[in-house]
Amino acid sequence: xxxxxxxxxxxxxxxxxxxxxxxxxxxxxxxxxxxxxxxxxxxxxxxxxxxxxxxxxxxxxxxxxxxxxxxxxxxxxxxxxxxxxxxxxxxxxxxxxxxxxxxxxxxxxxxxxxxxxxxxxxxxxxxxxxxxxxxxxxxxxxxxxxxxxxxxxxxxxxxxxxxxxxxxxxxxxxxxxxxxxxxxxxxxxxxxxxxxxxxxxxxxxxxxxxxxxxxxxxxxxxxxxxxxxxxxxxxxxxxxxxxxxxxxxxxxxxxxxxxxxxxxxxxxxxxxxxxxxxxxxxxxxxxxxxxxxxxxxxxxxxxxxxxxxxxxxxxxxxxxxxxxxxxxxxxxxxxxxxxxxxxxxxxxxxxxxxxxxxxxxxxxxxxxxxxxxxxxxxxxxxxxxxxxxxxxxxxxxxxxxxxxxxxxxxxxxxxxxxxxxxxxxxxxxxxxxxxxxxx
Ligand code: ATP
Ligand code: MG
Numbered sequence: 134x135x136x137x138x139x140x141x142x143x144x145x146x147x148x149x150x151x152x153x154x155x156x157x158x159x160x161x162x163x164x165x166x167x168x169x170x171x172x173x174x175x176x177x178x179x180x181x182x183x184x185x186x187x188x189x190x191x192x193x194x195x196x197x198x199x200x201x202x203x204x205x206x207x208x209x210x211x212x213x214x215x216x217x218x219x220x221x222x223x224x225x226x227x228x229x230x231x232x233x234x235x236x237x238x239x240x241x242x243x244x245x246x247x248x249x250x251x252x253x254x255x256x257x258x259x260x261x262x263x264x265x266x267x268x269x270x271x272x273x274x275x276x277x278x279x280x281x282x283x284x285x286x287x288x289x290x291x292x293x294x295x296x297x298x299x300x301x302x303x304x305x306x307x308x309x310x311x312x313x314x315x316x317x318x319x320x321x322x323x324x325x326x327x328x329x330x331x332x333x334x335x336x337x338x339x340x341x342x343x344x345x346x347x348x349x350x351x352x353x354x355x356x357x358x359x360x361x362x363x364x365x366x367x368x369x370x371x372x373x374x375x376x377x378x379x380x381x382x383x384x385x386x387x388x389x390x391x392x393x394x395x396x397x398x399x400x401x402x403x404x405x406x407x408x409x410x411x412x413x414x415x416x417x418x419x420x421x422x423x424x425x426x427x428x429x430x431x432x433x434x435x436x437x438x439x440x441x442x443x444x445x446x447x448x449x450x451x452x453x454x455x456x457x458x459x460x461x462x463x464x465x466x467x468x469x470x471x472x473x474x475x476x477x478x479x480x481x482x483x484x485x486x487x488x489x490x491x492x493x494x495x496x497x498x499x500x501x502x503x504x505x506x507x508x509x510x511x512x513x514x515x516x517x518x519x520x521x522x523x524x525x526x527x528x529x530x531x532x533x534x535x536x537x538x539x540x541x542x543x544x545x546x547x548x549x550x551x552x553x554x555x556x557x558x559x560x561x562x563x564x565x566x567x568x569x570x571x572x
Contacts, residue, residue: 499540
């Protein structure tokens with residue numbers, strides 16, 4: 134018996150077959166995407182990683198036995214076809230395949246949980262319930278190929294800039310920033326939590342002499358939101374730099390995004406086409422707007438906001454329309470930003486904190502951090518946090534902590550922007566939200 138892997142070993146992917154190969158015998162393997170039986174002729178579209186290829190079986194030209202095999206091809210069954218390439222101006226890539234042999238590799242059950250040829254999208258919940266099948270659609274898996282490119286470019290970018298990639302624990306004993314938005318877990322006989330951010334760890338790394346570090350990892354937020362931009366488990370791209378100001382790390386963030394956009398534009402053309410999405414590539418520097426200017430903009434439009442408030446949804450919308458594309462919000466009031474944010478030297482009511490926005494969507498938050506032990510201690514108390522529960526973190530600030538800055542950016546949100554997805558769930562393979570913990 135032939136080994137199954139020998140049997141299904143392809144000579145070509147669908148996109149590697151072209152009209153110049155007319156007359157050649159090739160082998161393709163894939164899923165049966167669509168079958169059209171017109172009586173005297175049967176068309177089968179075979180789908181693989183890279184696209185579709187058409188099998189054409191005219192009953193006049195091929196044996197009755199093979200014709201029966203073609204007719205037996207069920208949707209989503211995996212088949213391997215040995216066939217002769219023939220030019221065709223009606224089929225994908227300008228070629229069709231005239232089969233000489235068909236091997237069924239694995240049969241698909243019917244009915245299917247999702248239609249992979251469907252033009253109109255099924256409900257999000259139905260799609261997520263059968264995510265593996267959902268990803269058989271090229272416009273769905275295009276998002277994940279682009280996300281993969283985003284992460285790849287991001288890693289390369291940091292390595293090129295001599296950053297050290299770190300991984301920090303996601304099982305933690307206490308909150309990063311206080312607040313109640315943590316998932317408690319049972320850790321043997323103690324209570325522990327899932328980490329909401331690598332913030333404290335990446336800051337402790339500044340005290341090691343590594344200077345520049347980055348991490349790409351999971352963050353967990355026990356917020357009960359039900360929005361198109363929040364999940365309870367997300368991926369955060371975190372960067373922290375010693376001896377660099379908040380302005381330096383803003384430049385880093387902007388430069389990273391521009392590099393990511395360039396790579397996606399160069400390397401993901403097929404995926405962008407599958408999505409029917411045009412990249413928004415900014416020219417020139419990202420504009421900056423101060424928090425105070427934001428208030429004026431918001432209040433002069435159809436929304437309201439007072440000094441000392443975080444942006445509400447209506448404010449974000451107004452701002453998105455006014456500012457467009459990528460922009461920074463700077464000079465946030467110290468009192469609404471986390472305890473570790475460095476206040477401005479000349480005006481401590483204001484801080485070095487910034488947010489990077491894309492239209493009405495927050496992509497990243499960052500700042501210069503406090504490196505002075507006494508000030509950090511004071512700020513913890515000012516935020517009603519108990520310095521004792523931050524003892525191990527605070528220790529790193531006692532023995533020569535460099536001045537430092539950094540940011541965290543949501544990888545899923547960046548993927549939304551770059552792929553044009555309106556719902557963050559589109560950009561996460563197996564999203565976790567208030568109602569969903571499976572698959
Ligand atoms: P938002 O105000 O939009 O809820 P945040 O200010 O609470 O976000 P940060 O703590 O500043 O978020 O986290 C840094 C970045 O991580 C955010 O700018 C965002 O891109 C991403 N992020 C934070 N929370 C979530 C979440 N629940 N789901 C997806 N991404 C998130
Ligand atoms: Mg934020």
